[in-house]
Amino acid sequence: MLTPFTKGDAFDGDSDVLAGIVRDRLPDQRELVLITADSDFPDSLRGYEWPADTHQAGRAVAATGFLDEMRDAGLADLTAKAVDLVAEGKGEQRYEEATRDLGRSAPPTKTGSGAGSESGSGSGWWPLVGVPVLALTALAARAVLVRSRKRSPAVPQLVFATARAADEAGLRRRAEAEVLALGEATREADVAMTPGLQQALDAYAAAGKVLDEARGLPDLAGALALAQExxxxxxxxxxxxxxxxxxxxxxxxxxxxxxPLGRRDRLDVAVCGACANALRDRRAPEVLTDTDENGRTVPYFEIPATRSAWAATGYGSLMPPSAGLGRAR
Ligand SMILES: [Zn+2]
Incomplete structure (x- = not known):
């Protein structure tokens, strides 16, 4: 996904947000390796993968930008190299090798004048000529960023990988990006060619309102459901x-x-692949929880439908999310 990022764009200028949205749009894709432009360092790449760490993709892609041979490479060559390194599956090792000399020697300049004797690591994203000190700082900062990203358990890409790890702030950013992108899409829609435009605008307005007033994960998920509608x-x-x-x-x-537990009738619900497998194997699916009036954490659909638009609509399984908003909340 080699799309450029700018602050305030549909992805909030953040490759993590883009990766989360792409992942979300491919629910049937169990395994996914995603290479994006790097929102922090233009002309360099960032790697994501699901399930996490199966191919060391993050480190493999990060290593690409530090390879000497990639010093003058364009984005296409850089991407091809990143794909090779991910396929090789030794991202950790490649990254360590590529960054070993960082901080010991200055990176070479593209002009070559006076830089011939230096043997630092080059980088494909390296846009500066004749400002080695600044650039070295950027290289070092990037190495630190990549390292700290690795060490922290709250890696952004994992936030989107499993619902359990979905933290509220990350989800809010993702919902905001989704609603923002939707606003652009509705503005660009051709009135004559889009019979569902009014419905789209209504659901879009509802998504924005729910997002503004969201008090937790269930509401943020509701904003996503309205955006989907x-x-x-x-x-x-x-x-x-x-x-x-x-x-x-x-x-x-x-x-x-x-x-549902304690009910005789069956509901017809829409389920993802993992939840369908759980039902087939008679295991409990991993459910989104909400807090009931006694402060207990329960599956969101066990909240009375008169009190929760999400229980009433099943986020679109039982009725369109927008239809439930007038009735509950
Ligand atoms: Zn599911």
């Missing part, structure tokens, strides 16, 4: 809503019958 209306392809059991799992893959 709006996008479906805009493109004229309804498709399936988000996963009923946990909308943070992304778009559902199929519909499935499910009998």
């Amino acid at each position: 709006s996008r479906a209306a805009l493109t004229g392809s309804p498709g399936l809503p988000l996963c009923f059991f946990n909308p943070l799992h992304g778009r559902a893959a199929r519909r499935s019958g499910w009998r």
Whole structure:
């Protein structure tokens, strides 16, 4: 995904947000390696993968920018090299090798004048000529960033990988980016060619309002569900809503019958691949929880439908999310 980033764009200028959205749009893709432009360091790349750390993709892609041979490479060559290194599966080792000399020697300049004897690590993203000190600082800062990213358990890309790890701030940013992108899409829509435009605009407005007033994960997930409803209306392809059991799992893959605890009738709900497998194996799916009136943490759909728009709509499985907003909340 070699899209340029700017502050305030649809991804808030953040490759982590882009990666999260792309991941979300590919619910059936169990394994995914994603290479994006790096939002912190222009002309360099960043790697993501799901499940985490299976190919050492993050480090492999990070190493690409530090290789001597990639010093003058363009984005296409840099990407090809990154793909090679990910395929090789030794990202950790390659990264250590590529950054070993950082801080010991100055990076060479592209002009070559007076730099011939230096043997530092070059980099494909290296845009500066004749400002080696500044550039070295940037290189070192980047190495530190990449390292600290590795060490911290709260790596942004993992936030989106599992609903359990979804923290509120990350989800809020993602929902904001989604609503922002949707606003652009509705503005660009051709009135004559988009029969669902009014419905799309209504759901878009509702998504913005829910986002503004969101008090926790269930509401933020609701904003995502409304955004999904709006996008479906805009493109004229309804498709399936988000996963009923946990909308943070992304778009559902199929519909499935499910009998809630203590009820005789079965509900027809849309579920993601993982939740469908859980139902098939008679395991409990991983559900999104909410807080009931007694302060207990319960599956969100066990909150009375009169009190929760999300319980009433199942985030789109039982009725369109926008239809539930007038009735509850
Ligand atoms: Zn699911």
